[in-house]
Amino acid sequence: MTAHVTHSDSNSTQATGIRDVEAYMERLGMAARQAATAMRRVETATKNAALNAMARHLDAARSEVLAANARDLEDGRRHGLDAALLDRLALDEARLDAMIEGLGQVAALPDPVGEVDGLRSRPSGIQVGQMRVPLGVIGIIYESRPNVTLEAASLCLKSGNACILRGGSEARASNAALAECIGRGLEEAGLPRAAVQVVATTDREAVGHLIRMPEYVDVIIPRGGKSLIELIAREASVPVIKHLDGVCHVYIDATADAEKALAIAVNAKTQRYGTCNTMETLLIDAPVAESLLPRLARAYAEHGVELRGCAATREILPDILPASEADWSAEYLAPVLAVRVVEGIEAAMEHIERYSSSHTDTIVTEHYGLARRFMAEVDSSSVIVNASTRFADGFEYGLGAEIGISTDRLHARGPVGLEGLTTRKYVVFGDGQIRE
Structure with a gap:
């Protein structure tokens, strides 16, 4: 050791x-x-x-x-x-x-x-x-x-x-x-x-x-x-329930309602900076990037959030810092946000698959089919449609208090409340039956 x-x-x-x-x-x-x-x-x-x-x-x-x-x-x-x-x-x-x-x-x-x-x-x-x-x-x-x-x-x-x-x-x-x-x-x-x-x-x-x-x-x-x-x-030689990182994403799809997208993306980053369910990377669909990014940048500036963007993002927001490869997997826990323009849901999910910590990821969309795809294919402990990542919490999920959030795939996943501290055993009720 x-x-x-x-x-x-x-x-x-x-x-x-x-x-x-x-x-x-x-x-x-x-x-x-x-x-x-x-x-x-x-x-x-x-x-x-x-x-x-x-x-x-x-x-x-x-x-x-x-x-x-x-x-x-x-x-x-x-x-x-x-x-x-x-x-x-x-x-x-x-x-x-x-x-x-x-x-x-x-x-x-x-x-x-x-x-x-x-x-x-x-x-x-x-x-x-x-x-x-x-x-x-x-x-x-x-x-x-x-x-x-x-x-x-x-x-x-x-x-x-x-x-x-x-x-x-x-x-x-x-x-x-x-x-x-x-x-x-x-x-x-x-x-x-x-x-x-x-x-x-x-x-x-x-x-x-x-x-x-x-x-x-x-x-x-x-x-x-x-x-x-x-x-x-x-x-440990004892099983561990854990999460290591909260690299959470919000993806704004081209069909998203602009006002919903603005509110969700700002709240997911600025409601609290030091929590594991705070957004660390914003992904935005190329067809709406030019109209939404300036509005988002102004809102983030009011909160003192530093933006770091990909080349396409910086064409629209030339005054922000360039994002490095390390930024895409960073859990800042601070007023810093990585921003990337992507070409559709496939590119968004590919980015999440590569860089996400499997904690919490959100899609903002008005397209039912894309919402269902995102929910089915993004492999995170919480997958959210049209709401802030900050809802990934035991109290908000109706679990009452929680002991933590698990990104493991076995036993408990997501917020761990009372049920997550239990397991199940089979019980069998009979009336004299014997196996032939």
Whole structure:
């Protein structure tokens, strides 16, 4: 394993009193496996009671949580964390209110566990269906934002899973304080504390063990930067639910309604810059490029968006920067947009096939047949017709909260909500049938 994962931080190990990280992670794994077995028996009402109890304990511990967060912020400033990281790390009363509200929202969501669907009768007289069940033990590795600790715990709990949460070292004190609120809520509802365990050591060796414990952990979900996710996907011996990039496209077809196209293309880029479902490349059909590109350029200029275009784009917008080959596969997460003029839907889909990260791609068109082709042939986790890429989100899809967005093709794809944290098993109902 690379040094980035196995490097041992002796100071953090000593600070938490954990010297044998491998043995510590083994204990967490064994406890999580036992808790996952217990969680399969838990009724929805008990899960909801635990979530509501967590919310009450968090509300009661506001001063302790904020004091812990202040220590993390002080340490972060001392170690040179930039302003963006400090903002993600910071908690205040409003963010605590949002975390408490989030626990209530998850409690209000329908429980997918135990649902049986597809039940059908066979000639033998048996009935065959599928039941939704928890995945088991979920390991979640994330950076900076302590609110993820509550989000991940609540979603794993409601979907009947046990989880092991490993937050970033910069949020150690905050996560420890939140873990105490979670543990008290679990105990109040009569559930094992090991159903949600927050890794106490910031030693990076802990991550290496967590992603290599298939006997205890059923799936890993990394949340963070591309380098973290690439490393975990490469080194893990446990299945990983992930996405690496959000290189999202909007293609404006020649039949598109101009006002719809303008609104969608501007919103997809400017509503928020730092999200994985923000458009990074605009493709525009040649017959409408000359009429639409100047209008789009003015709108982007009002938002301070830098445009980088192909040769055909720069013939219409000569003042913009030329796009390089690297721009077509760039996830800027910034007010920068690559623009390309294409000759029809075939060229647009060829570009998307070559450069897309299979996250979210949109077509703007009034042609039903082209819309259907785009939906069928573009191989992304979300394919959208006549709407912004920014809708590729668990809340907007009606899933409630989400643990992340997956661009994998197996198990979960797209926004991963409660159902994405479950799997299905076959169930069979008989009345004494035997196979001849």
